[in-house]
Amino acid sequence: MSEPLVAGIDSSTQSCKVVIREARTGRLRRFGQAPHPDGTEVDPHAWWDALQVAVATAGGLDDVAAVSVGGQQHGMVVLDADGEVIRPALLWNDTRSAGAAADLVGELGHIAGSSADDGPRAWAQATGTVPVASLTVTKLRWLADHEPEAAARVAAVALPHDWLTWRLAGGGDLAALVTDRSEASGTGYWDGASGRYRRDLLALALRRDDADDIVLPRVLGPAERAGTGDAAAGLGHLVLGPGAGDNAAAALGLAMGPGDVALSIGTSGVVSAVSARPVQDPSGAVTGFADAAGAFLPLTVTLNAARVLNATAALLGVDHRGLAELALAAAPGADGLTFVPYLEGERTPNLPHASGSLLGMTLGSTTRENLARAAVEGLLCGLADGMDALREQGVPVERVTLIGGGARSAAVREIAPAVLGRTVQVPEPGEYVADGAGRQAAWVLDGGDEPPTWTTSRVRTVEAEPTPVVRERYGARRGHVVDRVE
Ligand SMILES: Nc1ncnc2c1ncn2[C@@H]1O[C@H](COP(=O)(O)OP(=O)(O)O)[C@@H](O)[C@H]1O
Ligand SMILES: O=C(CO)[C@@H](O)[C@H](O)COP(=O)(O)O
Numbered sequence: 001m002s003e004p005l006v007a008g009i010d011s012s013t014q015s016c017k018v019v020i021r022e023a024r025t026g027r028l029r030r031f032g033q034a035p036h037p038d039g040t041e042v043d044p045h046a047w048w049d050a051l052q053v054a055v056a057t058a059g060g061l062d063d064v065a066a067v068s069v070g071g072q073q074h075g076m077v078v079l080d081a082d083g084e085v086i087r088p089a090l091l092w093n094d095t096r097s098a099g100a101a102a103d104l105v106g107e108l109g110h111i112a113g114s115s116a117d118d119g120p121r122a123w124a125q126a127t128g129t130v131p132v133a134s135l136t137v138t139k140l141r142w143l144a145d146h147e148p149e150a151a152a153r154v155a156a157v158a159l160p161h162d163w164l165t166w167r168l169a170g171g172g173d174l175a176a177l178v179t180d181r182s183e184a185s186g187t188g189y190w191d192g193a194s195g196r197y198r199r200d201l202l203a204l205a206l207r208r209d210d211a212d213d214i215v216l217p218r219v220l221g222p223a224e225r226a227g228t229g230d231a232a233a234g235l236g237h238l239v240l241g242p243g244a245g246d247n248a249a250a251a252l253g254l255a256m257g258p259g260d261v262a263l264s265i266g267t268s269g270v271v272s273a274v275s276a277r278p279v280q281d282p283s284g285a286v287t288g289f290a291d292a293a294g295a296f297l298p299l300t301v302t303l304n305a306a307r308v309l310n311a312t313a314a315l316l317g318v319d320h321r322g323l324a325e326l327a328l329a330a331a332p333g334a335d336g337l338t339f340v341p342y343l344e345g346e347r348t349p350n351l352p353h354a355s356g357s358l359l360g361m362t363l364g365s366t367t368r369e370n371l372a373r374a375a376v377e378g379l380l381c382g383l384a385d386g387m388d389a390l391r392e393q394g395v396p397v398e399r400v401t402l403i404g405g406g407a408r409s410a411a412v413r414e415i416a417p418a419v420l421g422r423t424v425q426v427p428e429p430g431e432y433v434a435d436g437a438g439r440q441a442a443w444v445l446d447g448g449d450e451p452p453t454w455t456t457s458r459v460r461t462v463e464a465e466p467t468p469v470v471r472e473r474y475g476a477r478r479g480h481v482v483d484r485v486e
Pocket of ligand 1: 012013014015265266267268306307309310320321404405406407408409410
């Protein structure tokens with residue numbers, strides 16, 4: 001009998017990736033990818049179209065037994081009573097709901113305590129996370145305030161991966177929408193500690209008294225079947241997994257355990273760790289999300305990661321390889337140049353209106369090499385701050401693994417251990433989110449208590465002389481940015 005195959009999908013910010021692997025061993029059979037449109041507001045049908053192209057490029061799903069979808073977190077997909085998308089989705093990196101986030105934090109402070117100042121603690125206790133513009137709950141408040149007619153039509157709220165799983169199953173009935181713990185925990189209206197939706201917070205956000213009638217996706221367990229594919233589309237043979245948020249899927253793909261920390265350099269910069277207990281950080285630096293295996297995944301996220309490299313390479317007129325060569329040709333610390341990379345505003349620290357800054361420019365330091373190095377060091381400093389925040393929450397940091405598109409840069413790989421002041425594990429370049437989704441699909445198919453053990457990729461350990469001065473300077477200078485001109 002031939003080996004059953006599973007597919008893992010990563011519907012990420014910039015593209016859709018599909019890996020097809022053997023269910024038992026994890027051996028890679030096929031891969032496909034298709035781009036997503038640019039922008040922080042995207043019609044979900046564009047993700048569906050990209051998924052079709054990526055699947056076709058990966059040789060189709062005819063011989064595949066099970067599939068799970070991992071995806072960018074938090075995006076607001078609002079559906080009307082007929083299951084139609086009401087407006088383009090607002091993505092995790094869309095900062096227009098920053099004011100709504102501040103309003104919601106203050107309002108829960110008044111409800112739970114005596115003043116707006118009690119808000120951060122109240123939210124951390126209620127949902128594990130203090131809302132910022134990235135979270136779905138703040139996007140719903142923005143909708144209620146700016147497009148009230150659309151808000152009044154909302155019959156269901158889904159996230160990108162929930163909506164894609166639902167479409168794979170044929171769509172139709174809103175009651176068929178499902179999600180998993182990791183994604184529910186990123187909405188801002190689900191309490192990871194109790195495993196329950198907080199419909200009072202949904203009602204608060206949408207300013208609707210009838211929020212109990214709004215369909216929220218059923219939250220499935222880590223290896224619970226989400227049903228089967230759409231028979232009318234020839235997908236009836238497919239078992240569907242619950243899927244997961246991208247960071248939780250990556251944790252499955254890397255088989256992370258306690259002490260493991262993933263540093264993902266995609267559109268977002270993410271520092272995440274598996275934790276047996278929920279984390280509630282009233283400072284808002286660490287979000288108390290859940291993972292895809294029944295535990296928790298506290299993480300910190302920056303809005304500025306791989307695209308900082310893209311922008312710097314474009315400015316210098318080089319490709320990724322050229323940028324890495326320039327950065328590695330400069331001395332550590334870039335002769336005193338510091339690049340605070342808040343090009344898209346920032347989420348951690350919560351500075352949605354900030355712009356980036358280049359500080360410490362002198363006639364001597366203003367070179368192409370130093371600019372390239374400062375860009376790499378700047379984005380890594382943001383991640384190093386995130387790692388410190390995790391530690392402050394008692395999360396152990398023992399092994400650090402570098403993943404995401406930015407990890408393909410030799411400069412990022414070589415400079416990361418210097419900035420972080422510790423060795424870094426670099427697995428072979430790969431699609432660890434899609435792999436994690438695939439591993440979940442294999443787990444659902446197998447039905448065991450644990451996900452199958454897959455052969456892991458070769459891992460290189462990268463060391464470097466620590467350069468603490470880089471973080472010291474960054475720490476002293478990151479407060480000197482100005483707001484963007486709107
Ligand atoms: N060799 C490289 N050096 C630096 N950045 C790279 C390299 N290869 C890919 N990237 C960047 O990685 C990003 C895509 O990474 P990915 O993790 O897939 O992002 P996302 O999950 O946000 O869609 C793109 O911005 C791309 O330019
Ligand atoms: O907002 C978060 C996590 O809270 C981001 O990690 C998004 O989930 C997008 O991830 P990428 O597409 O950049 O990998």
